[in-house]
Amino acid sequence: MDYEKNVDNNMNKIKTYREQILNNIKKFISNILCDKYNFEFLLYGSYSTGLSIEISDIDILIKFAIKNKSKNSEINSQQNIENILSLLEKNLEPNKEKLYISQINPIYTASVPVLKIECILKEIIPENIQRELSETYLFNFENEILKLNLDFTFHEVSDIKTVESIPSQEILSYIKDKINLYPNIRPNLLVLKRYMQITKLNSSFHGGLSSYSLFLLLYSLYKQIYGKNEINNAEYLGRELFNFFSFYGNLDFEINCIDAKSDSPIYPLNNIHKNNILLVDPITGLNVAKSTFKIEHIKYAFNNAVMIINNFFYKKMNTLKVNEDYKILEQLFNPIFNYNNIFIPDEAL
Numbered sequence: 001m002d003y004e005k006n007v008d009n010n011m012n013k014i015k016t017y018r019e020q021i022l023n024n025i026k027k028f029i030s031n032i033l034c035d036k037y038n039f040e041f042l043l044y045g046s047y048s049t050g051l052s053i054e055i056s057d058i059d060i061l062i063k064f065a066i067k068n069k070s071k072n073s074e075i076n077s078q079q080n081i082e083n084i085l086s087l088l089e090k091n092l093e094p095n096k097e098k099l100y101i102s103q104i105n106p107i108y109t110a111s112v113p114v115l116k117i118e119c120i121l122k123e124i125i126p127e128n129i130q131r132e133l134s135e136t137y138l139f140n141f142e143n144e145i146l147k148l149n150l151d152f153t154f155h156e157v158s159d160i161k162t163v164e165s166i167p168s169q170e171i172l173s174y175i176k177d178k179i180n181l182y183p184n185i186r187p188n189l190l191v192l193k194r195y196m197q198i199t200k201l202n203s204s205f206h207g208g209l210s211s212y213s214l215f216l217l218l219y220s221l222y223k224q225i226y227g228k229n230e231i232n233n234a235e236y237l238g239r240e241l242f243n244f245f246s247f248y249g250n251l252d253f254e255i256n257c258i259d260a261k262s263d264s265p266i267y268p269l270n271n272i273h274k275n276n277i278l279l280v281d282p283i284t285g286l287n288v289a290k291s292t293f294k295i296e297h298i299k300y301a302f303n304n305a306v307m308i309i310n311n312f313f314y315k316k317m318n319t320l321k322v323n324e325d326y327k328i329l330e331q332l333f334n335p336i337f338n339y340n341n342i343f344i345p346d347e348a349l
Contacts (some may be wrong), residue, residue: 001234003339004187004195006136010054010145013129014121018148021119022058024149025092025099029062033084039064044168045151046193046211049175050187053193055138056211057149061156062169065160065253077156081113084154088115100124102147115152122146139198170283175215182222183232188241189218199301207294216279216288218244220258222266227263242309249302253277 026041033039045059046052066080084107102160103118122130125146155166157168179185192214193202201208209217221244233299254272256305259280269278294300 001187001237007053007190009054010133010136013133014054014125014145017121017125018058020124021100021121021148022150025101025117025119026060028092028095029088029152032088033062033064034043036067037064037084038067038166040160042166042169044172048172049179049212051175051179051189051193051215053190053197055147055197056193057151059151059153059168061153061155061166063155063157063160063166064292065157069158080106080156081154084115085115088152092117104218112153117148117150117152119148120146121148151212155333169223171212171281174283178219182226182334184234184237184240185215185218185222187246189215189239191241192218192244195305196301199297201294201298202300204289204291207292209289209292209298213277213279213289213292216260216281217258220260221247223260224264224266235293238309238323242306243304245305245309249306 003328030039039045040063042061043059043061044057044061047058062084064084085108089104089106092099094103094312095100100123101117101123103116103119105118107116109211122142125133127255130146133145137145153168155168157164193211196214198208200206202211204210204213222240225243251266253276256266256268257273257278257280258278259267261282263281275287275290276293276295278287279289279292280286281288
């Protein structure tokens with residue numbers, strides 16, 4: 001909860017400057033596209049769900065329709081999206097300095113083509129704010145909190161006024177709904193996102209787990225344990241985090257499926273599946289974790305977290321002076337911890 005509060009404070013301090021950069025780039029893109037396209041910008045992802053940490057990207061969907069297009073012509077969305085990517089890259093590149101852009105990286109080969117833009121916040125965040133942030137932010141301060149990554153994806157429609165189902169917007173509503181059901185998801189997910197970022201396992205592009213994958217894993221475990229009962233007890237946060245690391249650190253992903261839509265979302269299959277992790281998107285039905293291949297690294301990171309937590313509470317138990325303190329801990333963490341049989345590897349001591 002302290003970490004959640006710290007993240008929220010930091011995000012509030014940098015929000016104005018992040019949005020200033022974003023709005024300037026959106027305005028620039030609008031000027032590029034307005035002659036040929038009708039379009040609108042739609043935010044999605046962790047920035048829209050309130051699940052951002054300081055290093056989180058901002059995800060923007062550009063919903064577009066080509067102006068004066070023949071009604072009989074076929075929509076070749078892939079080609080049209082590639083044309084927009086090329087157009088934006090060509091026009092943004094000479095204006096990088098003016099827009100505080102350090103890198104532009106269009107990825108044409110992704111299953112969903114994306115324009116990745118990295119921006120530098122150092123020049124626009126006042127020095128006193130930077131000093132305040134550096135006092136509460138650990139690790140690589142300047143390269144993390146003073147950078148902003150924007151991911152632009154694209155969705156073509158025949159008419160911009162058409163109301164249609166867009167997966168990213170449905171996912172946005174889905175996540176908000178589940179956090180209302182299980183409010184404890186938010187603080188635990190923020191900790192998980194930071195932990196995965198520190199272990200460099202937070203990018204599905206590089207074989208790790210995306211933020212959405214982490215959310216589905218956490219939510220599925222909550223649903224498996226609590227069903228449809230609303231849980232909002234801060235006393236259980238530590239137990240729930242430990243459960244996550246312990247359960248998924250020992251789960252055989254090759255013979256199990258995780259499907260949040262099922263009444264029992266984590267279940268064994270009849271045979272070994274070909275995917276590294278079978279994590280079903282409740283909106284699209286696709287495998288969210290199909291690009292995640294660092295399974296052993298991820299399980300090692302989860303089990304290492306279990307070791308750290310065990311060691312922490314083992315030391316706590318040795319320093320308790322009052323029996324009442326022991327009873328409180330025992331009440332909170334049983335049956336998670338068996339205090340008479342805590343395994344602490346030698347290297348952890």
